[in-house]
Structures are given as structure tokens and as C-alpha cells.
Amino acid sequence: MEKSTKTNNSISRDSSMVEDDFFGSSKIRPSDFATVKEGDIVLEFGTGVSSESFFLSHKVGKSGKVIRIDTSPERITFARKYAEKYNISNVEVRLSEFERLPLGDSSVNYILGSGVVNHSNNRSEVLKESLRVLGHGGQLSISDIALKRKLPKKVRTTFDGIAGAALEMISIDEYTNILEEVGFKDVCITIEGASIKDVPNIDDKLAGKMMAAFENGDDFDNYFINIHVKATKCT
Numbered sequence: 639m640e641k642s643t644k645t646n647n648s649i650s651r652d653s654s655m656v657e658d659d660f661f662g663s664s665k666i667r668p669s670d671f672a673t674v675k676e677g678d679i680v681l682e683f684g685t686g687v688s689s690e691s692f693f694l695s696h697k698v699g700k701s702g703k704v705i706r707i708d709t710s711p712e713r714i715t716f717a718r719k720y721a722e723k724y725n726i727s728n729v730e731v732r733l734s735e736f737e738r739l740p741l742g743d744s745s746v747n748y749i750l751g752s753g754v755v756n757h758s759n760n761r762s763e764v765l766k767e768s769l770r771v772l773g774h775g776g777q778l779s780i781s782d783i784a785l786k787r788k789l790p791k792k793v794r795t796t797f798d799g800i801a802g803a804a805l806e807m808i809s810i811d812e813y814t815n816i817l818e819e820v821g822f823k824d825v826c827i828t829i830e831g832a833s834i835k836d837v838p839n840i841d842d843k844l845a846g847k848m849m850a851a852f853e854n855g856d857d858f859d860n861y862f863i864n865i866h867v868k869a870t871k872c873t
Contacts, residue, residue, distance in 0.1 A: 670750050670779040676702060678747040681771065683707040683736055683754055690750065691717070695729045705746070706731045707739065737763040744773040751780040756807040766820045772871040778822065781830070784810045784865045793851045793861075810865060822869035830864040 671690070674680055676699040682691050683706070694704045706729065708714050717731045734740045737760050749768050755761045768778055785807045808816075810827050817825045852858075 670781075671697065671748070673777075674698060674748055678702045679745065680704045680748045680750065681707065681739075681741070681746045683749070683751045691729050692721070692724070692726055694750075695726050698728065700728060702728060704729045705741065707734050707736065709733070709735060737767060739767045739771050741771045743770055744776075746771050747773060747776050749776070749778045749780070753782055754780060755813070756783050761808065762816050762820060765816055765822070769821050769871055774871060774873065776871045778867065778869045778871075780867050782813075782865055782867055783807055784813055784827075784863055786861055786863055789861055790856075793856075807862070810863075813865070813867065817867070817869050821871070821873065823872040824868075824870040826868045828866045828868075830866055 671680070671694055674694060674697045676697070678698045679702060680694050680698060682694070682704060691704045691706050698704060706717060708717070708731070711733060714731050714733045717729075721727075721729050721731065732740055736754055736758060749772060755764050758764045765778075772778065786809070810829075814825055814827055852860075
């Protein structure tokens with residue numbers, strides 16, 4: 639028992655170090671995986687190098703599986719080494735685009751993630767793919783960023799090449815419409831209220847450049863909002 643506790647602590651500390659110094663922290667909420675149980679198949683994407691996959695591996699047990707999808711070869715390599723280091727056998731890591739998930743139809747119970755749809759130029763396809771791989775009653779539960787209102791032209795021009803993801807963000811209404819159009823039910827989007835300056839991978843230097851693009855008292859909080867998206871596959 640003592641050995642097991644020590645291992646879990648090591649995983650937590652090591653992951654925290656990676657999140658702070660390497661790719662940034664995850665925004666997945668503990669409540670997102672509160673109902674995950676033994677035997678479930680969980681798909682996780684958009685979190686960089688986070689500890690959720692490895693925590694979830696304990697919840698789903700040997701009869702379940704956690705599948706991590708990432709678009710970065712560096713993150714994939716790190717995650718595989720991390721899983722091997724701690725002998726975590728039920729976490730599978732795959733390199734893939736979110737618009738073309740390498741999974742079969744109705745093959746997972748949950749999809750968890752942070753900051754995914756706003757990074758895609760084809761948001762509808764990401765959500766269609768999410769619906770396709772979810773089984774009946776499966777749940778999508780992700781944290782993301784939306785626009786309160788359209789960015790001024792000067793800000794958009796300044797952001798170009800600095801924070802392209804920000805330019806691909808959509809409003810809460812647009813987000814809701816896309817989810818419903820692709821076939822999700824029980825759509826619920828809640829505002830979490832944090833600034834974009836607090837999101838993963840926005841370091842102080844980058845935030846400073848983005849901040850300088852605003853004028854006349856404008857700020858991040860006038861345009862961006864952190865949101866939590868929850869939806870269910872009912873068919």
C-alpha cells in the first residue's frame with residue numbers, strides 16, 4: 639500500500655512539472671470525469687501533457703481504456719515515455735487530427751478535452767467525429783474558449799501569426815448551433831469567466847503582445863470567455 643501511494647505522488651509531481659515547464663496546464667474539470675467508471679472507454683484530446691489520462695487509467699481499470707489523441711509528435715513521444723516509465727498499460731496514445739479520429743463508430747463512452755474546437759478550421763467536422771465515435775448515451779464534456787463579440791480588424795491583424803487559434807474562436811450561440819446541427823442532444827454551455835490569459839500555452843510574453851493589440855481601454859475580457867461544453871449522444 640505504501641509503495642502504491644508513493645507511485646501516485648510521483649506521477650502527480652512529475653506531471654505538474656511538465657505542465658508548468660513544458661506544454662502548459664490542462665483545463666479539464668474534475669467533475670468532467672466524476673461519473674467515469676471501471677470498464678469505460680474514455681477519449682481525451684486537446685490537453686497537451688496532462689495528468690488526466692493517467693488518473694483516469696485508475697478509474698477505468700484493467701477492463702477499460704483511456705485513448706489520448708494529440709496532433710503534436712513531441713507530446714505523443716513524451717506521453718508514451720511517461721506511460722512506460724510508470725507502467726501504465728491501459729492508456730493508448732495516438733497521433734491524429736481531431737477532424738479524422740482513428741476510432742470506430744460508437745467506440746467510446748466519454749470524450750474529455752480542453753481547447754480543441756477553437757483550434758480547428760473545421761469545427762463541425764470535429765464535433766461530427768466526436769458524435770460518431772461516442773456510443774449511445776455517451777457524453778462530450780470539454781472546456782473551451784468562445785468569443786463574446788467580433789474582434790476589431792486591427793486586433794485580428796495583430797493576432798495573425800501570434801495566436802491564430804484566437805481568430806478561429808466562435809460565439810456561444812454558434813457553438814450551440816453546431817452541436818445541435820451535428821446531432822448532439824442535451825447541449826449545455828456554461829460560462830466559466832476566466833480570462834484568455836489564463837488558458838494553456840498563453841505565456842506572459844505572448845499575452846503581452848496580444849494585450850498590446852487592444853486600445854481605448856479594450857481588454858481580453860471584453861472579447862473572450864472560457865466556457866464548459868456538455869452534450870449527449872442519444873441515438
